[in-house]
Amino acid sequence: MSKQTEISKSQRWVIKIGSALLTNEGRGLDKIAIENWVKQIVTLCQQGKEVVLVSSGAVAEGMNRLGWTERPATLHELQAAAAVGQMGMVQTYETCFKNYGIHTAQVLLTHDDAANRKRYLNARSALKTLINLKVIPVINENDTVATDEIRFGDNDTLAGLVSNLVEADVLVIMTDQQGLYERDPRLDSTAKLISQGYAGDPVLEAMAGSTGGRLGRGGMATKLRAARVSARSGTATWIVSGRIPDVLLKIANGGNLGTLLLPAQPPVEARKQWLGANQKMRGELYLDDGAVNVLRSSGKSLLAVGVKQIKGDFTRGDMVACLTLDGQEIARGIVNYSAEETTRIKGQASNRIAEILGYVDEPELIHRDNLILL
Ligand SMILES: Nc1ncnc2c1ncn2[C@@H]1O[C@H](COP(=O)(O)OP(=O)(O)O)[C@@H](O)[C@H]1O
Numbered sequence: 229m230s231k232q233t234e235i236s237k238s239q240r241w242v243i244k245i246g247s248a249l250l251t252n253e254g255r256g257l258d259k260i261a262i263e264n265w266v267k268q269i270v271t272l273c274q275q276g277k278e279v280v281l282v283s284s285g286a287v288a289e290g291m292n293r294l295g296w297t298e299r300p301a302t303l304h305e306l307q308a309a310a311a312v313g314q315m316g317m318v319q320t321y322e323t324c325f326k327n328y329g330i331h332t333a334q335v336l337l338t339h340d341d342a343a344n345r346k347r348y349l350n351a352r353s354a355l356k357t358l359i360n361l362k363v364i365p366v367i368n369e370n371d372t373v374a375t376d377e378i379r380f381g382d383n384d385t386l387a388g389l390v391s392n393l394v395e396a397d398v399l400v401i402m403t404d405q406q407g408l409y410e411r412d413p414r415l416d417s418t419a420k421l422i423s424q425g426y427a428g429d430p431v432l433e434a435m436a437g438s439t440g441g442r443l444g445r446g447g448m449a450t451k452l453r454a455a456r457v458s459a460r461s462g463t464a465t466w467i468v469s470g471r472i473p474d475v476l477l478k479i480a481n482g483g484n485l486g487t488l489l490l491p492a493q494p495p496v497e498a499r500k501q502w503l504g505a506n507q508k509m510r511g512e513l514y515l516d517d518g519a520v521n522v523l524r525s526s527g528k529s530l531l532a533v534g535v536k537q538i539k540g541d542f543t544r545g546d547m548v549a550c551l552t553l554d555g556q557e558i559a560r561g562i563v564n565y566s567a568e569e570t571t572r573i574k575g576q577a578s579n580r581i582a583e584i585l586g587y588v589d590e591p592e593l594i595h596r597d598n599l600i601l602l
């Protein structure tokens with residue numbers, strides 16, 4: 229059985245519909261296209277699949293309703309447009325699904341909801357309950373309260389997080405291109421489509437451009453990052469064009485279209501998925517080669533002795549990035565000492581911490597249970 233066929237049979241699907249596709253060339257929502265996708269999703273549900281939707285379109289619909297022709301530059305105007313447009317966006321889904329007797333639920337998340345363990349677990353329980361109730365959650369970023377500090381920015385990253393939250397079997401990212409090409413097809417029309425690969429493969433990630441189209445946000449780069457995040461819950465990611473007629477049904481029938489990105493490793497434990505979902509780092513620890521090898525090969529804790537340099541102003545309990553000396557991020561974790569303390573104990577053996585600081589919180593700088601390799 230091909231991987232396409234195997235995955236097409238899986239049960240829990242997160243489907244992300246991007247701005248590039250949803251908006252009618254920037255003039256509000258493409259309601260006919262939405263009706264069409266809803267019809268396909270209803271068929272998937274009738275086949276026994278569980279579907280969670282991640283949908284963009286709030287800002288575009290808000291601009292349409294407010295009669296704005298240019299995307300606003302200021303954050304408060306974007307927030308206002310999103311508040312207006314979110315109403316129209318959920319109304320459209322609600323109306324379409326109602327025709328088939330299916331309820332929808334609006335779920336708005338910010339990055340803060342992912343970073344805070346309690347809120348992350350709350351979101352997870354609420355989403356799983358909605359799935360069990362056979363309601364279709366329609367998820368978007370809570371743009372109205374999201375400032376740069378706490379925003380995902382693009383909905384691919386949000387969809388990756390949602391895949392982890394609901395432990396999806398497959399994440400389908402619908403966009404305006406057929407899938408991942410060797411190079412951005414808008415810049416090079418001879419670029420070839422990649423039909424299958426592994427999530428997190430650096431060769432594929434290097435192919436993906438980070439600028440979206442006129443309407444979209446993250447381009448292909450955020451879609452590949454979402455695939456890498458999704459793979460932590462064992463979720464396969466499919467990047468396809470939402471313009472292909474019956475695209476979702478074709479996938480469900482084992483069709484070989486778009487780009488399928490498979491998890492290269494078994495799923496990581498749930499707590500580590502949460503660690504990996506946290507995108508905002510409070511600081512950076514630059515590690516010597518020995519520490520990099522230990523982390524990569526044996527999954528042990530990070531000790532202060534392996535840290536060469538630190539950046540950022542973090543406190544105990546914050547999330548920090550661990551990097552090689554040439555700046556490659558290899559892991560993330562929750563740090564046991566503040567930036568000021570870490571500066572004092574870096575390069576030192578753990579048994580010297582008490583002597584240097586006058587106390588010891590933990591012998592490790594980051595305990596292995598609080599560390600996730602990238
Ligand atoms: N290697 C690539 N393959 C395909 N598309 C790419 C690639 N690199 C960059 N892109 C661009 O990514 C865009 C899709 O991203 P985006 O506009 O953010 O869409 P969405 O709103 O659906 O998330 C495409 O229109 C394409 O120009």
Ligand SMILES: N[C@@H](CCC(=O)OP(=O)(O)O)C(=O)O
Nearest residue numbers: 246247285286287383444445
């Ligand atoms: N949350 C925003 C959409 C963000 C966005 O455009 O993301 P994407 O669809 O990934 O390009 C909105 O609803 O307008």
